[in-house]
Amino acid sequence: MPAAKDIRVLVVDDQMSIRLLVRAGLQQIGFTDIVDAPDGEAGLKALLDRPAHLVISDYNMPKLDGLGLLRAIRSHEPIRKTGFIMLTGRADTDLVQRAVQFGVNNYLVKPFTVATLKAKIEGVFGPLT
Template sequence: MPVASAISVLVVDDQLTMRSLVRTSLQQIGMRDIREAADGELALREIITKPAHLVISDFNMPNLDGLGLLRAIRAHPPTSKTAFIMLTGRADRELVQRAVQFGVNNYLVKPFTVQQLKDKLEAVFGPLT
């Protein structure tokens, strides 16, 4: 049962407004260690330099998309166990199946509520008390 404030998070989205929305939602849940990256390439460099417990990543981004980032994180032994939640505007079955195939822990469809995000986090980490 991790305390929310003890979980380090890397939020990855090419849209600043979406990163801000995710950050604010995480803060409302009690998370404090939140970093951001504007695309998958920057996120990969960031997580290799300073690992996180959780990556919340958009699917559709320039340079390296969410699936590519997920695959790269899973292929790198020091980061392979990092929890990964895919954030997407499209909940089509093919995308979800591919993400599951590559080891995603959960996915969240935009737009989302703070409670939906908390539910997805608790499905990965257990109760955030």
């Protein structure tokens, strides 16, 4: 059972308001090591500079979307095992199937609650302490 404070999280979303909401939810759960990026390209660079244990990424972003980011992470050996939760306003089955095909660990639909966020993270890491 990992402690939330021991998990480094990268939040990637082109909307600052969503990044702040996710950060606030993570902090309520007990996460302290949280960084964010405004798009997939910046997220990938941040991850390569300093790997995280978990990426929570929006699907629909400029430059590099969530699926592109997921594919880039899964194809780069040093970071390929990084947990990945896709965050989107679209609960579209085609998108979910493609994300699963590329190795997504979980899926979170906006709007979300802190309890749902925690459950999705625990679906990746197991119960948090």
